Amino acid sequence: MFCVECGKDGPIYKNGVCIDCYLKTNSFTKGPSIIDITVCPQCSSIKFKNIWTSDLLGEVLRRVVKETFQISRELSNVDINPVCKESKEGADCKIYISGYIEKNEITEEHNLQIRFKKTSCEVCSRRFGGYHEAIIQVRVEERKLTKKEEKNIILLIENQVEYLKSKGNRRLFITDIEKEHGGLDFFISDKGAALLITKKIQIEYGGRIKQSSKNIGMKDSRQIHRITYLIKIPPYKKNDFVEFENDIYQILNMQASKVKMINLLNWEESIFNTKNLQKTKIIGGDEIIKEFILVSQNSKEIQIMHPKSYKISIVRKSKPINFDSEKIKAITYKEKIYLIPKI
Numbered sequence: 449m450f451c452v453e454c455g456k457d458g459p460i461y462k463n464g465v466c467i468d469c470y471l472k473t474n475s476f477t478k479g480p481s482i483i484d485i486t487v488c489p490q491c492s493s494i495k496f497k498n499i500w501t502s503d504l505l506g507e508v509l510r511r512v513v514k515e516t517f518q519i520s521r522e523l524s525n526v527d528i529n530p531v532c533k534e535s536k537e538g539a540d541c542k543i544y545i546s547g548y549i550e551k552n553e554i555t556e557e558h559n560l561q562i563r564f565k566k567t568s569c570e571v572c573s574r575r576f577g578g579y580h581e582a583i584i585q586v587r588v589e590e591r592k593l594t595k596k597e598e599k600n601i602i603l604l605i606e607n608q609v610e611y612l613k614s615k616g617n618r619r620l621f622i623t624d625i626e627k628e629h630g631g632l633d634f635f636i637s638d639k640g641a642a643l644l645i646t647k648k649i650q651i652e653y654g655g656r657i658k659q660s661s662k663n664i665g666m667k668d669s670r671q672i673h674r675i676t677y678l679i680k681i682p683p684y685k686k687n688d689f690v691e692f693e694n695d696i697y698q699i700l701n702m703q704a705s706k707v708k709m710i711n712l713l714n715w716e717e718s719i720f721n722t723k724n725l726q727k728t729k730i731i732g733g734d735e736i737i738k739e740f741i742l743v744s745q746n747s748k749e750i751q752i753m754h755p756k757s758y759k760i761s762i763v764r765k766s767k768p769i770n771f772d773s774e775k776i777k778a779i780t781y782k783e784k785i786y787l788i789p790k791i
């Protein structure tokens with residue numbers, strides 16, 4: 449058989465022409481040259497089929513092209529590849545659609561102009577409306593939060609929010625952070641997430657969580673409650689050094705009502721109930737740790753040198769272990785040196 453196009457003698461694919469001529473004379477994909485896409489100007493979420501998504505433009509475009517382009521059924525294993533130059537107003541894209549006809553791979557290229565239509569997504573509209581379902585109140589017993597604690601707690605909560613958002617909670621945001629009564633109040637859009645975040649604070653800082661709820665009105669004929677999670681953290685925190693009943697401890701771990709501490713004299717670990725730790729005196733945190741230089745040691749004692757004054761001290765070992773590092777971590781308290789175990 450002869451191809452009516454090129455006259456070559458060979459198998460005919462369709463309509464009297466060979467496959468090469470068929471591919472040359474036909475196009476298999478067709479689509480618009482301009483598409484409007486709704487984008488939230490605040491968070492860059494994109495609306496597709498009435499649902500807001502935080503997926504990237506390229507991924508959403510793939511779905512848009514699938515919906516709006518005519519792609520011939522002759523094409524198998526279709527792959528859509530958008531390459532875009534984005535600006536504030538929209539994007540100039542090349543859309544590559546490829547697939548197979550028999551064993552021949554073909555790729556067709558389309559210019560597509562994307563125009564962004566800007567509308568606040570439902571999450572951002574709520575955020576600017578001050579929407580919050582829960583308040584997390586962080587307080588510390590007997591004193592105010594220090595500047596450093598404030599900074600760390602804000603960071604912890606912001607990181608948790610980002611983490612939960614990355615796990616798919618799009619409706620989560622912090623509406624506001626306020627300093628109140630020596631503590632911090634966080635206004636959170638999602639009450640379920642607020643509880644998870646409060647528990648995360650508890651893991652880091654200990655303390656108890658108290659939950660209360662307030663009726664704030666009706667919505668869609670349902671009562672709306674706002675929940676407050678109050679967490680009162682103890683004045684000491686993980687890794688702090690404390691004096692308790694004439695012994696010096698380092699805090700290893702904290703839970704709601706239990707604290708695990710290590711006695712620096714013998715490196716024995718014990719668990720205490722927070723109720724019994726009311727009279728604990730806080731000596732300090734990481735900042736009081738000093739690195740001494742190891743001079744010599746035997747099974748019972750260690751000779752160490754102060755890094756600045758070069759004063760050499762002999763300290764009884766807390767445990768009969770051999771120190772293999774040149775630097776020895778220790779704290780000085782009431783003129784006594786306490787070796788710190790590697791934790």
Ligand SMILES: [Zn+2]
Nearest residue numbers: 451454466469
């Ligand atoms: Zn031909």
Ligand SMILES: [Zn+2]
Nearest residue numbers: 488491569572
């Ligand atoms: Zn938004």
